[in-house]
Amino acid sequence: MLFRHSFAALTLVLGLAGVYAPALADDADWKQVLDAARGQTVYWNAWGGDPRVNAYIDWAGEQADARYGISVVHVKLTDTAEAVARVLAEKSAGRSEGGAVDLIWINGENFAAMKRNGLLFGPWLDKLPNHKLTDPANSPDLALDFGVPVDGLEMPWARARLVFYRDTDVLPNPPSNTDALLAWAQENPGRFTYPLPPSFLGTTFLKQVLIERAADRAALYKPVSEADFAEVSRPLWAYLDQLHPSLWRQARSFPKNAGGMRRLMSDGEIDIAFAFSQSEASSGIESGELPETVRNYVFDAGTIGNVNFVAIPFNAAHSDAAMVLANFLLSPEAQMRKQDPAYWGSDTVLSLGRLTKEQADAFRATDLGPAALAADQLGTMLAEPHPSWIEALEAEWTRRYGVR
Helix, strand or coil: CCCCCHHHHHHHHHCHHHCCHHHHHCCHHHHHHHHHHCCCEEEEEEECCCHHHHHHHHHHHHHHHHHHCCEEEEEEECCCHHHHHHHHHHHHCCCCCCECCCEEEECHHHHHHHHHCCCECCCCHHHCHHHHHHCHHHCHHHHEECCEECCCCEEEEEEEECEEEEECCCCCCCCCCHHHHHHHHHHCCCCCCCCCCCCHHHHHHHHHHHHHHCCCHHHHHCCHHHCCHHHHHHHHHHHHHHHHHHCHHHHCCCCCCHHHHHHHHHCCCCCEEEECCCHHHHHHHHHCCCCCCEEEECCCCCEEEEEEEEECECCECCHHHHHHHHHHHCCHHHHHHHHCCCCCCCECCCCHHHCCHHHHHHHHCCCCCCCCCCHHHCCCEEECCCCHHHHHHHHHHHHHHCCC
């Protein structure tokens, strides 16, 4: 195996099932939540498109059942908007309690829509005993979701960064900004592509290019309605107009997601791919899909990063159990397992300074895989634009380039 299972070591040394329990025993309010949650079923609406993600959610459900008497049903989504639409329909129908959705793995665009339409339960974040382990006062990135204040209405679950990867034997000095990427693609036609918008990763590539090239970057962090969309986005379309003729299949088709890009790399059809996870390339090496010489890299000026959250709808039938499950997801044990690439490979939101020395050392010792970059090699994290830019960019991309 390429990964050391430091999660297992952490569990054995620290007995993490009990690390946070003593604090909860003296918390009368939290004990009431625990008591009310027992016997409930959490319908967790979450993306179901990755076997590792599904396995992790299954494991979390098993732990919630064994520890708290809570059942967890993973409602597998292809798009988070499906769950948002369900909650909105229930509100429109006057269903203010007993809703079908108890917990949602959510992104900035959908969080903004739910917050705007009064579809969120809470604030509830400060009720979670494990929330303090994120060191909220010194973690400002956890208080915003694509620039929208969280206001205690959702819980940070993981950090993520856009990383590129390539085979170092084939491409030892990869292009490290959008200008260099364009020049390289034109010199090597057909050897690069990006996922089809409106897939999350495809739209992220559009935002990455726009952030790097926009003359008025500040406009991207305001609602799109307050900006001259045509003028601000003009550099993006000019760039894509030059890039597309040199893409894989001359941009007549695109991969659907990160897995599609990885398969193209595996088949030797492209030389550069990217993902919103450090573990994508390492997992490909472990499975034999990618050569052992594949390594991650980032652009010199930085890459987009964000925080994953979970939220509870305003009318959730089992909000107590949803909070208990969410609190477990913030535990050192669950966060360690999630960070281990053997299980997922997602960066923790916990502050190591808030953990015991043994816990912090175990996190630092996690083998992130052969392709991963050390934390101090990830460079500058570029903040996500305001979520209102997403729909506008996707609509304009489809109008200009949509594959028909």
